Amino acid sequence: MTLPPASIDLLCTFFNAAATLEPTLASLSSQTLADARFILVDDGSTDDSAAIAQAFCSNDSRFALFTNADRGRGKALNFALAQGCAPLVAILDADDLAHPTWLETACAAMDDRPDVAAISFERLMIGPGETADWTHIQPQATVLTDVTRRLGRKNQLSHSGSCIRRDAMQAVGNYALNRRSHFDYDLWVRLGAAGFRLARCAPVRIAKRYHLGQKFAWSPGYFLSTFEVQRRAIRFLSDRPATDWLFALRDLARNFAKYPLQQWAVRRRGN
Incomplete structure (x- = not known):
């Protein structure tokens, strides 16, 4: 499948995410950025996840569904990345929610700061079955804080809700396939070590779903x-x-x- 050009490719990979996928995709369909492309990758689900994703593809031309034949989180992310060609790449986990202006804000922030290769937004925490209350989230100026030199203290950027320049990812070989976890933290460190800058973005634009027993x-x-x-x-x-x-x-x-x-x-x- 050849996808039309877009200003940003949103990657959402999922595996047996039927319990949370519909509200996640609904938050994408509500994005105010018209020329975003939502690339969905089924990583071998055995539940109704693919059917849920296909329903969104049928109703919104911005959605495209693919199946990853070579299963694994890193492989699924790289496979999703290869399906698009937009200069910017955004990530949303299959159980999180995005503020309607998330991608619009991300593109504007990256346009304003060409020296920054990746950003990640502040987030709300929501529990199982909860939805995000965006009513108290006020419009505010986008403020970026460089965290490149702070990565040794902890992972400074949330993967879900991040926005990354495609050429920077390609320069460091995209996601590492030899890992079982920390695909995001590893990517940030490799980007920083290659001379790219990373920043946290002040506005809340993501609702992170916290599952009981997750930790x-x-x-x-x-x-x-x-x-x-x-x-x-x-x-x-x-x-x-x-x-x-x-x-x-x-x-x-x-x-x-x-x-x-x-x-x-x-x-x-x-x-």
């Missing part, structure tokens, strides 16, 4: 993966390496200390 799904492998990316960020980007090492080691120790309690909570809830 308990973390594992020692996840903690170590975080530390591995942090180590590279400190090595290549940190402006305060001693302080950042303290942050990294403290967080690693805390995660392992909390792990037995987290596992007990998982068993108690029956997750």
Whole structure:
């Protein structure tokens, strides 16, 4: 399928997301940016996710659905990326919601700051089954804060809700296929190490859905993966390496200390 030109390609990959996908896609159909392209990639779902996505494709020409034959999160993201050609790429997870002006605000911010390769917006937190209340979100000036040198302290940008320049992603080889997690954090660090700048954007434009037990799904492998990316960020980007090492080691120790309690909570809830 050859997609028409667009100013921005929105990538949404999903796997068995039927419980949340419809409101996520509805928030995309409400975007005020007319020439956005919504690239949906089914990563092997066995539920009704693909049917839900196809319904949106049938009713809105901005949506296009693809199936990723070579399953995996990194592979699905790179596959989605390859389906478009817009100079800007945005990401939305299949359980999050976007403010109607999210993509319009993102494009304007990136146009104003050609020196920045990736941005991510502030977000609300919503629970299972909740919807976003945007009524109290007031129009405000877009303020970008450079966080490139702070990546050693933690992952500074939320992947869901981010906007990235396609040429910058291509320059560092897009998403790493040899990873099992932290595809976003790894990408930010590689972008920063290659000389690109990353920034947080002040307006709230994303509602992040928090699932019960979500944090308990973390594992020692996840903690170590975080530390591995942090180590590279400190090595290549940190402006305060001693302080950042303290942050990294403290967080690693805390995660392992909390792990037995987290596992007990998982068993108690029956997750």
